[in-house]
Amino acid sequence: MPVDHFSFSVLDTFKLRYLLNSTWQKTEDAPIFFYTGNEGNIETFAQNTGFMWDIAPEFGALLVFAEHRYYGESMPYSNNSYADLRHLGYLTSQQALEDYVNLIQYLRSKPEYKHSPVIVFGGSYGGMLSAWIRMKYPHIVQGAIASSAPILQFSGVTECEAFLRIVTSDFKTAHPNCPKLIRKSWNVIYNITSNDKGKKWLSDNWKLCQPLKNTSDVKQLISYLEDIYTNLAVVNYPYKANFLAPLPAYPVNAVCKHLTNQSLAGTELLTAIHKAVSIFTNYTRETKCLNLNDSAPELGAVGWSFQACTEMVMPICSDGVNDMFEPRPWNLDEYTKDCVKQYSVKPQPNLVCEQYGCKDLSTATNIIFSNGLMDPWSSGGVLRNLSSSAVAVIIPESAHHLDLRSSDVNDPYSVVLARKYHRFFIRKWIEEYRDKNKSY
Amino acid sequence: MPVDHFSFSVLDTFKLRYLLNSTWQKTEDAPIFFYTGNEGNIETFAQNTGFMWDIAPEFGALLVFAEHRYYGESMPYSNNSYADLRHLGYLTSQQALEDYVNLIQYLRSKPEYKHSPVIVFGGSYGGMLSAWIRMKYPHIVQGAIASSAPILQFSGVTECEAFLRIVTSDFKTAHPNCPKLIRKSWNVIYNITSNDKGKKWLSDNWKLCQPLKNTSDVKQLISYLEDIYTNLAVVNYPYKANFLAPLPAYPVNAVCKHLTNQSLAGTELLTAIHKAVSIFTNYTRETKCLNLNDSAPELGAVGWSFQACTEMVMPICSDGVNDMFEPRPWNLDEYTKDCVKQYSVKPQPNLVCEQYGCKDLSTATNIIFSNGLMDPWSSGGVLRNLSSSAVAVIIPESAHHLDLRSSDVNDPYSVVLARKYHRFFIRKWIEEYRDKNKSY
Numbered sequence A, B: 001m002p003v004d005h006f007s008f009s010v011l012d013t014f015k016l017r018y019l020l021n022s023t024w025q026k027t028e029d030a031p032i033f034f035y036t037g038n039e040g041n042i043e044t045f046a047q048n049t050g051f052m053w054d055i056a057p058e059f060g061a062l063l064v065f066a067e068h069r070y071y072g073e074s075m076p077y078s079n080n081s082y083a084d085l086r087h088l089g090y091l092t093s094q095q096a097l098e099d100y101v102n103l104i105q106y107l108r109s110k111p112e113y114k115h116s117p118v119i120v121f122g123g124s125y126g127g128m129l130s131a132w133i134r135m136k137y138p139h140i141v142q143g144a145i146a147s148s149a150p151i152l153q154f155s156g157v158t159e160c161e162a163f164l165r166i167v168t169s170d171f172k173t174a175h176p177n178c179p180k181l182i183r184k185s186w187n188v189i190y191n192i193t194s195n196d197k198g199k200k201w202l203s204d205n206w207k208l209c210q211p212l213k214n215t216s217d218v219k220q221l222i223s224y225l226e227d228i229y230t231n232l233a234v235v236n237y238p239y240k241a242n243f244l245a246p247l248p249a250y251p252v253n254a255v256c257k258h259l260t261n262q263s264l265a266g267t268e269l270l271t272a273i274h275k276a277v278s279i280f281t282n283y284t285r286e287t288k289c290l291n292l293n294d295s296a297p298e299l300g301a302v303g304w305s306f307q308a309c310t311e312m313v314m315p316i317c318s319d320g321v322n323d324m325f326e327p328r329p330w331n332l333d334e335y336t337k338d339c340v341k342q343y344s345v346k347p348q349p350n351l352v353c354e355q356y357g358c359k360d361l362s363t364a365t366n367i368i369f370s371n372g373l374m375d376p377w378s379s380g381g382v383l384r385n386l387s388s389s390a391v392a393v394i395i396p397e398s399a400h401h402l403d404l405r406s407s408d409v410n411d412p413y414s415v416v417l418a419r420k421y422h423r424f425f426i427r428k429w430i431e432e433y434r435d436k437n438k439s440y
Helices: A042-047 A050-058 A094-106 A124-136 A162-172 A177-192 A196-205 A214-234 A253-256 A265-282 A299-309 A332-343 A349-357 A376-380 A413-438 B044-045 B051-060 B093-108 B125-137 B163-173 B179-192 B194-203 B215-234 B251-256 B266-281 B301-308 B332-343 B351-356 B376-380 B412-436
Strands: A018-021 A032-036 A060-065 A118-123 A143-147 A368-372 A388-396 B017-020 B033-038 B062-066 B118-123 B143-147 B366-374 B391-395
Touching: A018 A042, A018 B332, A032 A042, A032 A050, A032 A094, A042 A060, A050 A060, A050 A413, A060 A094, A060 A143, A094 A118, A094 A349, A094 B351, A118 A124, A118 A413, A124 A349, A124 A368, A143 A413, A143 B062, A162 A177, A162 A214, A162 A253, A162 A349, A162 A376, A177 A196, A177 A265, A177 B194, A196 A265, A196 B366, A214 A253, A214 A265, A214 A376, A253 A265, A253 B251, A265 A332, A265 B051, A332 B062, A349 B093, A368 A413, A388 A413, A388 B017, A413 B194, B017 B044, B033 B051, B033 B125, B044 B062, B051 B062, B051 B412, B093 B118, B093 B125, B093 B351, B118 B125, B118 B412, B125 B351, B163 B251, B163 B376, B179 B194, B179 B215, B179 B266, B194 B215, B194 B266, B215 B251, B215 B266, B215 B376, B251 B266, B366 B376, B366 B412, B391 B412
Parallel strands: A032 A060, A032 A118, A118 A143, A143 A368, A368 A388, B033 B062, B033 B118, B118 B143, B143 B366, B366 B391
Antiparallel strands: A018 A060, B017 B062
């Protein structure tokens, strides 16, 4: 794969990994179901996108999962890929889309796939890529299922408060006192850690791998907790799952079971919080101690942090009143300073809306934007139809891209219905493509 | 302007030239009429796109003419821009489109243009860019007048013979014997130049700046003539004009006036050909001698030759039977060899159709594709409606982007009508944009 699809100056190439399964593939012109990989090892997405596997037999489809450059094993400059800006600077969404276009064209160059319609699937950032590849290359991709794709989570489009309010609302739904107690806990943590005795108490009782030493450690602990609450809301699935961490069904409910008694305070509250958080950090009961540096076991964290410092500037903030978090305004100057320090790049908060559009997407066609209302990322999702064939599907009871997961007996009815809707549109897009192809 | 819009590795910038005229601009939210510059000095296009100037008062529009990178004064690396592939490799259509998007966003960032609709105009390659910028950035550009834009003149889409058949047909329309005599002339040239005496006769009588010495010189002479015939067809305007050269009205007719007598042969035929060709080479009567190295006074010839060796691989061929040219098949291998030799690049004949689409453009909206049927480039033009708002306008009596030129008393009625159609659609696009903006 060319490292740079947009010049003739850089001629380096690399190996892009993709997974392919032809078990259910029809003999002729089989539809290609193509997952536009996001920030992580592609195996994770192949394992967590059961919907594609579930429907492949019905459509006789070929399954393809393409890895996003700079993640997993798809390193443009092997071990040097992250060495400096010269090597890392080709980590952009547009280059990744071109990788996928190239791969699709490569597949289609084989006689058996010459007339294969291509349907793309993606969740979260992968869903953004699915929507964008259909918008930019409608002649190559016939339709897109863009699940939980926050393509509107950008400056000047979506208010930064929205995201953490949804997290808070999820906890409130689990138990009205739960977010109140979490909000209360911040000051309790500050108070107890104001002296060495308190720091030791907390470090010992919470089994921190490294005891708290100073204010900066305490701040890290708080941000660690905030990340966990957010992740819990994101993967609040109706059954046991292991996406960001091994978790029970409806983990937010499980957490909030420990946080119902409004009178909890002081060390009692902190003990309850620790129990609650252990649902996320130690559901397997194998964690020996809490490592604050390894808080949210995110996907390709380093790569994403670079993308967030360049194109993917998605403002998130809290006011501590309408949400349960510590008040934290969105500060682009500080954000920029950090990015310059870390990667020598300046974030470009308007780039995504300039490249792909945000406010006027009325020309988009053949895209389903599905969003779960329990998913904090629905704050930046497309929640209204853009056109007659670029439509919004709202799944009230769903967390982050639940519809892309395998069907499960515990699925709420709304996600069962959403998947039916997806299948209906996929079939329609394939038929339209075949009709058009006939007339050539 | 960033040299590379698609990475964070190359951070060089340069000055992109653009011309701006606000004489007729309304005070508020004036439409921006934006010419997407093609392969040449932007002043040439500003001077030859009178249609934009003619209609600016009626729309109260701001006029903007943006120069294409690597042409005119818009050199990314000043004198080194053409030095080697490392510097030249950023000469691509996608980078140019991004230049225009950036410039539009820069203009729109000013309060007076905040709600300005943007209509793009372009002829020929500039028309391709106009169509493509609307396809790729419909959230930024509200509509496009793509005149004589051969977006289908690519491998596997349009037959390579079509182009020169149209040239031939133009000459045949002028006089049925004209293309026959031109076809006859090739062998006469070969015969007479087979000995030194003949070479001298031709060099003297045709006033060549450098006398013919060998077969390669003769081949160059023939290719020189072929280019002139082609250019004559391209700019076969109904009035005196100076686009590729100073020329009389309907220059093909003027040329063919010398080529009506079917019995012309030998040196008599060559004398007639010379007279005919002089219409193109010496209409001003100031040319002292014919310089075969400077045949077609094309626009930015060097830059275009690089683009033709990378993205813009537009196959043109002749069979000498259905056209008046020497038979010359399209040979990609030879073409590639030349490109590798000249620029160390391999042509990518499928790139344009992959990037922008060729066969399935049914999702395009708000584009007028206008083509003159006398224009050889109409061979690769869009001659059928793509959708209800991406429509084809056929101008039977028109040469290359005549509709973009100033109105003239000698204009055929079909071009007058085409311009009315353009104005109707421009008004519609502007109104639709204003309606949509109101609802925000």
